[in-house]
Amino acid sequence: MGWRLWWWWCWAALMVVVEEKVGGEEVTYDGRSLIIDGQRKILFSGSIHYPRSTPQMWPALIGKAKEGGLDVIQTYVFWNLHEPQPGEYDFNGRYDLVKFIKEVQAQGLYACLRIGPYIESEWAYGGFPFWLHDVPGIVYRSDNEPFKFYMQNFTTKIMNLMKAEGLYASQGGPIILSQIENEYQNIEAAFGEKGPSYVRWAAKMAVELETGVPWVMCKQADAPDPVINTCNGMRCGETFAGPNSVKKPSMWTENWTSFYQVYGGKPYIRSAEDIAFHVTLFIAKNGSYINYYMYHGGTNFGRTASAYVITSYYDQAPLDEYGLMRQPKWGHLKELHAAIKLCSTPLLEGVQTNFSLGPLQEAYVYQQETGGCVAFLVNNNGGNNATIQFQNVSFQLLPKSISILSDCENVIFNTAKVNTEYNERTTTRSQTFDDENKWEEFKDSIPNFLDAPLKSDELLEQMNTTKDKSDYLWYAFSFQPNSSCTEPVLHVESLGHVAHAFVNSIYAGAAHGSHDVKGFTLEIPIVLIDGMNNISILSVMVGLPDSGAFLEKRFAGLRQVEIQCTEKEFYNFTNHSWGYQVGLLGEKLQIYNNENVGNAGWSKIDLSSKQPLTWYKSVFDAPMGSDPIALDLSTMGKGEAWVNGQSIGRYWVSFRTSEGNSSQTLYHVPRSFLQTTGNSLILLEEFQGDPLQISLDTISVTNLHQPI
Structure with missing residues (x-):
């Protein structure tokens, strides 16, 4: 029987199976399968x-x-x-x-x-x-x-x-x-x-x-x-x-x-x-x-x-x-499912045998007493074709593949032979945000020790302090150095994910860890003034842990803080008077919600003096059509984005792969989050990203017509 005619017959048979009644009176199982x-x-x-x-x-x-x-x-x-x-x-x-x-x-x-x-x-x-x-x-x-x-x-x-x-x-x-x-x-x-x-x-x-x-x-x-x-x-x-x-x-x-x-x-x-x-x-x-x-x-x-x-x-x-x-992932698996369903009766009712066909080749055969038969011819050699004999017939097996013979004679599917057209995803720019007049900004505040609502004489564990109400926890302390501390270096050891340091409300620098390395060190030269200095460190979590034993005992946040003056002279603040604030001021004001957006003192955007921890606000209209929508945040750094008060997730565009690429630049905006016009966009930017270069894109797929 020709391939196309055989496949049409297989598909017609599958359709009969798919339309079965769903929702039985009893679900049990035996050593072969679930029984419905x-x-x-x-x-x-x-x-x-x-x-x-x-x-x-x-x-x-x-x-x-x-x-x-x-x-x-x-x-x-x-x-x-x-x-x-x-x-x-x-x-x-x-x-x-x-x-x-x-x-x-x-x-x-x-x-x-x-x-x-x-x-x-x-x-x-x-x-x-x-x-x-x-x-x-x-x-x-x-x-x-x-x-x-x-x-x-x-x-x-x-x-x-x-x-x-x-x-x-x-x-x-x-x-x-x-x-x-x-x-x-x-x-x-x-x-x-x-x-x-x-x-x-x-x-x-x-x-x-x-x-x-x-x-x-x-x-x-x-x-x-x-x-x-x-x-x-x-x-x-x-x-x-x-x-x-x-x-x-x-x-x-x-x-x-x-x-x-x-x-x-x-x-x-x-x-x-x-x-x-x-x-x-x-x-x-x-x-x-x-x-x-x-x-x-x-x-x-x-x-x-x-x-x-x-x-x-x-x-x-x-x-x-x-x-x-x-594609071809979706379509190739669809064809596989159809082929397996066509063979389901001998698979579920037949007797299995397994035997070698060569050094790296084998067969699995299911044979019914009534004559139904299905065979799986396996080539485990990933580099070469294999010619084998099965039931006195010669078959050529593609590298690292399995051929399915629905009647133990005719090949109806091979795992390495892709018949589905390939496709690729394309983005089409729908709207840019390059008009400064359509942006406003709100610079978040930097708390010092006296401002902090919570005090402790030790470094507190971050998750237990924030209770997962925010990714952010401020650690703040004050101190007056000796006059000999002329080249101070701030040394911070953290089991959080990111740390931003501010000295007397001026940004000093940041460091971060990674998924595979638990903990990181921030070490940066800082400038101190004569008299009392305020050091504020923002510890950031980019998600809570999700696995491992004793999850309830996991530690995050700062572990050690020192200011090193010389090799022999340093200040250790690990056990010191600390002030804490959970979350950012913008979070407390909930300025990402439409009804609260006016609670902040928004001002005209000024990118000539980009400052970390800045909120940006704009509005946009929904793109026409029904294609999915994404924000292209390629020019941003790290933070979170909200559309009409709904968070579309964290972004961290500035964290790049070993090849220098961003791990993610497109952020899905479900159409159900949008209204036709006047949609609010709020960005919380931790570093110094540029919102004037972001865009709103539509997403579609294009067939490539042939395997690549």
Whole structure:
């Protein structure tokens, strides 16, 4: 049968499968797969996180996922968004989990709810609300009564919310899976005997909530029955030891389509061919559920990104940050899903055999008693083609590829053969902001020791002091040097992320750390006056940590402060009288909100004397059309941006990669944030960026017509 005719037949067969009823009476599993309404299923899933996009974007994102051959939408549940204070809950706007799950259901897909409630996810504090830090005696993610109380309380809250809306498959809803905890085995040993006992408790607690659907634990080889242990990573077909019981299916909850990016880091590009190879290998080795993490990454709005993580999240996913298809990744995987679904009956009902075809070649074959057959011919040689014999027929295998033979005779898909047209993303300038008359500025104040509302005789830990209400904490002290201190150098050691130093309200300099190096040193010559000097140091966090054992004990902020006069003469201020102020004055006044913008003393912009810690304000009209929109902040330094009072995230354009490129210059402005005219733009600039050179752009994709 010719390739085109065969493919048309495959696609028609797939369409019959896709239109099946969603929302069964029972979801169970055996050693082969999940079983829904009495039928075994091979399921393709994709992670789309509801708060990383907007409700207006959800239908299109979910629709494109379905069109791409997905069966399931997977999402974390974000505790810190939903319970910002103990017992106070928020499920509005981008946090409307019920609306999101109902949209999944409306489009005929299943849902997987990863409750955690620890999620990591490159999300501030791993999803924990910071108030948890102040619970007496708490130890996160351990067999610790205070933690277990609040964890169970929130998990139960979400379960009851889903039940009340009838969203579990056992109720006719779309949710077929739930997850408790998240990659706990990475840190379990740190808790000694309280680690395994916590795992057992978490599993028992979850199962007793009686959702009527299975529970999973990812990266947890000792997941207690009936919880299913699953794999996370890029090559689970090679790395996963398999389920810990012959009664459990082989599942992959995170197939990383790219990787998160940090400031100063480059994007990770994972090819469509590589993803397809490892998905197919996992299926060939008895896998039956694969989730792409992420299928759509989206945007870390506001201050939600974890330490050093950029605002754009998994932009290299099959659907990019704006929800546009990245080709050939989206299309190549769509073809793979269709090919696998065509073979699902022999895959789920046949007997598997595995045998060698050559030094680096092998076959996986599933044969039914009724004659149905599917074969996977694997070439693990990444550099050369391989000619092999299979069932007395010669096949040529491309380098590092798997050929799928739907009837053990005809190749219907090869992971290394891309038929999808490539595309590229283009930006079109819609509006510039180069008119000085349309800008105003507000210079933030520099507090000194006497102004500071909080005093202490030691250096305070930053996160415990700010309570995650701000990225910024001022440390201020006063001192009078000896006359011999003629060439003073300020020496600051910090476990924060950035430090700005001011001497007598004059900017002296800054330094910063990086994602991979914990801590940094600021060492700059300063000018002191005769008499009393005021030293003000602004310590900045660029996101809270999101992982590791004993997260509640993590330290940030200044660790040591000295002024060195000579090699032998120095002043140590580590244990000194310090003044503290949480946040900036502009934050206190909330001048980024439209209703409060007049609270500040705005003045005409004056870039001839650019000063760090300056707020800039302008207005703009929304671009015509429906293309996604982004702010090009290439000429800015570091800070945060708000549109109509909504934060579109932190920016740090001045933190460059080893090649000298900015890690991110385009910042997504969802169209739902905008009105037709008169939109307010507020920029908080920490360094000396130039707002007159920024622009508002529209984003689109252009087909390149042939593989590149």
